Amino acid sequence: NAGVTQTPKFQVLKTGQSMTLQCAQDMNHEYMSWYRQDPGMGLRLIHYSVGAGITDQGEVPNGYNVSRSTTEDFPLRLLSAAPSQTSVYFCASSYVRAVTTEAFFGQGTRLTVV
Amino acid sequence: QQQVKQSPQSLIVQKGGISIINCAYENTAFDYFPWYQQFPGKGPALLIAIRPDVSEKKEGRFTISFNKSAKQFSLHIMDSQPGDSATYFCAASKGSGYSTLTFGKGTMLLVSP
Numbered sequence: 001n002a003g004v005t006q007t008p009k010f011q012v013l014k015t016g017q018s019m020t021l022q023c024a025q026d027m028n029h030e031y032m033s034w035y036r037q038d039p040g041m042g043l044r045l046i047h048y049s050v051g052a053g054i055t056d057q058g059e060v061p062n063g064y065n066v067s068r069s070t071t072e073d074f075p076l077r078l079l080s081a082a083p084s085q086t087s088v089y090f091c092a093s094s095y096v097r098a099v100t101t102e103a104f105f106g107q108g109t110r111l112t113v114v
Numbered sequence: 115q116q117q118v119k120q121s122p123q124s125l126i127v128q129k130g131g132i133s134i135i136n137c138a139y140e141n142t143a144f145d146y147f148p149w150y151q152q153f154p155g156k157g158p159a160l161l162i163a164i165r166p167d168v169s170e171k172k173e174g175r176f177t178i179s180f181n182k183s184a185k186q187f188s189l190h191i192m193d194s195q196p197g198d199s200a201t202y203f204c205a206a207s208k209g210s211g212y213s214t215l216t217f218g219k220g221t222m223l224l225v226s227p
Contacts, residue, residue, distance in 0.1 A: 043215075058214065102163075108157055
């Protein structure tokens with residue numbers, strides 16, 4: 001059982017380049033999210049989705065786009081990379097039960113924009 | 115506005131000691147409070163969680179204490195081990211069903227041998 005898979009693990013971009021961070025989950029979770037992690041800032045929500053075809057903005061959405069065409073995949077697109085987007089990006093999928101909600105995180109993508 | 119405040123930022127504890135990490139929240143609509151543990155190079159993983167209908171939850175060496183009136187909750191790690199060295203995040207979410215998680219800024223714990 002792979003869980004949440006993120007690719008690539010590392011990426012270096014030049015300012016202005018575009019790229020897509022891939023995220024796939026095999027747990028049939030309806031809910032998926034993207035976070036960025038910066039030193040001293042914790043995890044900040046970028047975008048999230050509550051099901052295929054439904055997405056919404058989180059705390060820091062500017063500069064990022066998402067789409068959710070299938071339950072399994074939730075790619076994050078950077079249209080024009082900026083040095084301020086240098087960060088570690090985590091994708092998570094979640095299930096909801098009566099008592100608890102657990103988010104399962106991928107291993108992360110470390111992105112450097114030069 | 116930081117909705118979940120976490121302290122300390124870093125913590126050094128001797129092996130066998132008690133590690134205590136504190137969090138405070140502002141939004142009274144929050145009703146689910148998980149703690150996540152993250153090792154270097156890995157994604158966070160759920161460690162333990164609590165809902166406000168109980169004041170304490172214990173799982174092995176890990177305990178959450180919850181004070182609803184003070185809007186505070188804390189993680190206690192008993193008999194801390196070097197393998198517990200990691201970054202710990204508290205978080206909060208609100209409402210029934212799915213709700214996004216709001217995280218604290220994290221505490222880097224080092225347990226010295």
